[in-house]
Amino acid sequence: MNPATIFETTESSKIARRDDESERDRLRQALAEINVTLASAPFERAFTRVQKTESRTGTITEDQLSAIVDEVVTGSETLEGVAESFR
Numbered sequence: 001m002n003p004a005t006i007f008e009t010t011e012s013s014k015i016a017r018r019d020d021e022s023e024r025d026r027l028r029q030a031l032a033e034i035n036v037t038l039a040s041a042p043f044e045r046a047f048t049r050v051q052k053t054e055s056r057t058g059t060i061t062e063d064q065l066s067a068i069v070d071e072v073v074t075g076s077e078t079l080e081g082v083a084e085s086f087r
């Protein structure tokens with residue numbers, strides 16, 4: 001795993017993905033590594049975005065996680081969803 005990679009899909013993480021609480025713990029740990037703490041609602045939005053990104057790309061880098069947090073905190077992920085619904 002690249003040092004900048006926060007999440008990487010492996011056989012063990014595919015199995016662990018079934019346990020949402022362990023996935024949430026992984027996200028909390030990754031957020032702590034970049035000195036970020038989120039309240040409950042933004043955390044859940046970030047968790048959903050991380051799951052979608054990880055399932056699509058297989059990894060989440062520190063830069064991607066920071067971008068997800070920025071979008072969640074600023075609310076820009078809502079606009080992204082609206083734009084996608086018109087495509």
